[in-house]
Amino acid sequence: MSFATTDLCDAFENEIQVLEPIFQSFGGHARFHGRIVTLKLFEDNSLVRETLGEDGQGKVLVVDGGGSRRCALLGDQLGEMAVKNGWAGLVIDGCVRDSVALAQLPLGVKALAAHPRKSVKTGAGQKQLAIRIAGQDIEPGQWLYADEDGVIISPRALA
Secondary structure (H helix, E strand, C coil): CCCCCHHHHHHHHCCCEECCCCCCCCCCCCEEEECCCCEEECCHHHHHHHHHHCCCCCCEEECCCCCCCEEEEHHHHHHHHHCCCEEEEEEEEEECCHHHHHHHCCCEEEEEECCCCCCECCCCCCCCCCEEEEEECCCCCCEEEECCCCEEEEEECCC
């Protein structure tokens, strides 16, 4: 399926939200979309691992990592798990690591930055709740579209 966030913004201006342009692209796919699954956590990627271990067909994982730049919430092993389980991509309000390996995966990954330190693993965090990142409120079940020009959120499938 082909789309451009610019075209979707023009066609559905009153329906979509545009995330602030704070994310860098780290995955092998710059363009991805899907139904949103949300996580809220801080410097602990246990719930990221658990969620990416589930069926991700047609889904995008959106992680409110509190904007932390002190450790990574995704690396190459979790990226490979996401691909294996069919996830279209991730948007992380936090950092990733193993950026060279992530860039080789057929997966969309948007995050704030790369960071070499791994996260703690205590099992803390929440799943499938309303979150706020990049200036927008995001609900589980909404749709996310990301490409080279940005990230948009819609209450329904657009393309």
